[in-house]
Amino acid sequence: MRREASVVNKKVCSFPILFALLALLIGTCAVVFPASAQAAPTSTGSITVSGTVASSYDAYQIFSANVVDGDSDAKTFTDLVWASDAVRDAALPVLHSAGMPNSQTTAQKAAEWLNTDSHLTGALSAQLARSLQSSGAVSVALNAGTAAKLPSGYWLIVADDDAIAQGEVGTAPIMALVGGGAVTVKPKAATPKVSKHVLEDSTAAWQKAADATVADDLYWRLSATVPAGLTAYDTYAVRFVDTMGAGLDPSKVAASMRVYVAAGADGGFDAVSADKDGRVGTEPAKGWTDITAQCATKIAADGTFTVRTGDLIAALGGADAFTAGARVVAVYNAPLNSACNHGIAKGNPNEAYLCYPRSPFADQSGDAGFTRTPSDDACAYTWDLALTKRSSDGDKPLAGAVLSIADDRGRTLAADGTWDAEGKATVTTGEDGRVTVSGVDSGKLEVRELKAPKGYTAFEGTRSVTVKAEGLDVDQVAAAKPKLTITAESPLRADSADGSTGSLEASLINTPTGTPPSITTGGFMPSTGDMAMYAAAAAAVAGAALIVVALLVKRGGGSHKE
Numbered sequence: 001m002r003r004e005a006s007v008v009n010k011k012v013c014s015f016p017i018l019f020a021l022l023a024l025l026i027g028t029c030a031v032v033f034p035a036s037a038q039a040a041p042t043s044t045g046s047i048t049v050s051g052t053v054a055s056s057y058d059a060y061q062i063f064s065a066n067v068v069d070g071d072s073d074a075k076t077f078t079d080l081v082w083a084s085d086a087v088r089d090a091a092l093p094v095l096h097s098a099g100m101p102n103s104q105t106t107a108q109k110a111a112e113w114l115n116t117d118s119h120l121t122g123a124l125s126a127q128l129a130r131s132l133q134s135s136g137a138v139s140v141a142l143n144a145g146t147a148a149k150l151p152s153g154y155w156l157i158v159a160d161d162d163a164i165a166q167g168e169v170g171t172a173p174i175m176a177l178v179g180g181g182a183v184t185v186k187p188k189a190a191t192p193k194v195s196k197h198v199l200e201d202s203t204a205a206w207q208k209a210a211d212a213t214v215a216d217d218l219y220w221r222l223s224a225t226v227p228a229g230l231t232a233y234d235t236y237a238v239r240f241v242d243t244m245g246a247g248l249d250p251s252k253v254a255a256s257m258r259v260y261v262a263a264g265a266d267g268g269f270d271a272v273s274a275d276k277d278g279r280v281g282t283e284p285a286k287g288w289t290d291i292t293a294q295c296a297t298k299i300a301a302d303g304t305f306t307v308r309t310g311d312l313i314a315a316l317g318g319a320d321a322f323t324a325g326a327r328v329v330a331v332y333n334a335p336l337n338s339a340c341n342h343g344i345a346k347g348n349p350n351e352a353y354l355c356y357p358r359s360p361f362a363d364q365s366g367d368a369g370f371t372r373t374p375s376d377d378a379c380a381y382t383w384d385l386a387l388t389k390r391s392s393d394g395d396k397p398l399a400g401a402v403l404s405i406a407d408d409r410g411r412t413l414a415a416d417g418t419w420d421a422e423g424k425a426t427v428t429t430g431e432d433g434r435v436t437v438s439g440v441d442s443g444k445l446e447v448r449e450l451k452a453p454k455g456y457t458a459f460e461g462t463r464s465v466t467v468k469a470e471g472l473d474v475d476q477v478a479a480a481k482p483k484l485t486i487t488a489e490s491p492l493r494a495d496s497a498d499g500s501t502g503s504l505e506a507s508l509i510n511t512p513t514g515t516p517p518s519i520t521t522g523g524f525m526p527s528t529g530d531m532a533m534y535a536a537a538a539a540a541v542a543g544a545a546l547i548v549v550a551l552l553v554k555r556g557g558g559s560h561k562e
Helices: 015-021 085-097 107-118 122-135 250-256 531-555
Strands: 044-049 056-069 075-082 140-143 148-151 153-159 174-178 183-185 193-200 205-207 209-211 219-226 239-244 258-263 296-299 305-308 326-333 348-357 370-372 376-381 383-391 402-406 434-440 443-451 463-470 483-488 492-498 503-510
Touching: 044 056, 044 174, 056 085, 056 107, 056 122, 056 148, 056 174, 075 085, 075 107, 085 107, 085 122, 122 153, 140 148, 174 183, 193 209, 193 348, 219 239, 219 348, 250 296, 250 305, 250 326, 383 402, 383 463, 402 434, 463 492, 483 503
Parallel strands: 044 183, 193 376, 209 376, 383 503
Antiparallel strands: 044 148, 056 075, 056 140, 056 153, 153 174, 193 205, 193 219, 219 326, 239 305, 239 348, 258 326, 296 305, 348 370, 348 376, 383 434, 402 443, 443 463, 463 483, 483 492, 492 503
8 A cells, every 4th residue: 555545535726736846947748638527537548748959758656646637628637646765755845945834744745735836937947857866766758759558646747868859958857747638748948059259350240250360369258048937956057159161261269268147148248348440348247247268168189169158147146136047158269371371262160069958868068968059150251452553654563663562450561471560561563563462351452652763753642442341240151142342542542342252452552753644544643743744734724824815815805904
């Protein structure tokens, strides 16, 4: 005879207990109870676990009972007893620790306490499952989508960790009342998400695509959203896995990595400030906490790296804050390197995914207890500008012109293709008249001619070449179709722009000293530095003025009256 025989024939309305026991703190559980008010109590019942969370489940019977379908799709039960001594011994310490009086030990008292004030939370159901698993209590295997016949009573349904599908997450255990009509439960939980962005320095905006100068600091942001309602977890860590393209330099990643967390699944990801010079701050914004010290970054030889957080529940100050979900941001610096792709044909992609705990019962000490999100990506582009010194006489290339080419940060181009932060470097056109600016960001370049080739006069002041890349601010990298254009101020001339290869062509036109002015090809004015041209133009204007004066005098009869 079972220990609880004294409760035989004590009929209990299951409305309040049923709803408390079936409450899912994570996800939803759809339970179908066919109405059969006159049905006789049953000793067995059918249950089906549907959905895509896992392919198999472990079911632990907590209470045994005779169950009957009542009115309004409710179920009632009689003869409530512990399913076994092993289950009782595993469950009571958990319930007493959660606040149930130590004097209460019967199944009936346990059920009543669980019903009071909705004590059966997701966290408590997970603790019950852990205790049952460690105690060696016997479970019954359930295959998803297949009806199984079980003894009537209350069952705790736990997803099998090894059977949880990729991209899914195990929910808090589900308490289901089996018996009477067939029951269907459908575990469902929201899963974490990840996104990746790159900083566009011209707008200080995080985008899916941006352009940059080779070797300049280039900041990337990984963002994770942990959904609300994950109350069954004692600890919760995530791991970013980032795969950088061959065109990115991983040498600065570890030293620059900063990781931040904020409570709540809703809200933005502006954990730190960003400036239009391409720099990113380190001081966390309001509501964000810097958890870099609790994180570990590991970089593999192939450039792939991982960033693993510490316990996010502890970082947020406890389970209450974590219940609302969390946002995690990792920011790091990975410049374009000398081997990067130029132009939009390939770009320099960078993708990442997020690993997160497979279930509340998963071992988070290694990799096996984690599943992952789909990947998300961002992409960086760079361009090449060839500036050719040409004569207005037949567009022939001119060697020997000494130029100062400055970017929008005040740096000047050096002969080896690097940028001089002091702004003192110069470049000289070769036999082909060309100077190449390789791997450059969009924006404005200021050109000064410090020395003209022999037989030519350098133009005075500065003239600009402007490279513009449109269409980088998109929702997905695949949708990015950047449009590349170039404009120039005379005597510079914009010649061509090929977005696919990233190649831009411009010319610097000079008229030979002592040569009458001529219009440069492409509609640009002749060089402003040719003084002979100005003298000829001034003489022409003066001659025209004398003719006009003579005509006016002749028309007025040579006299002038007041």
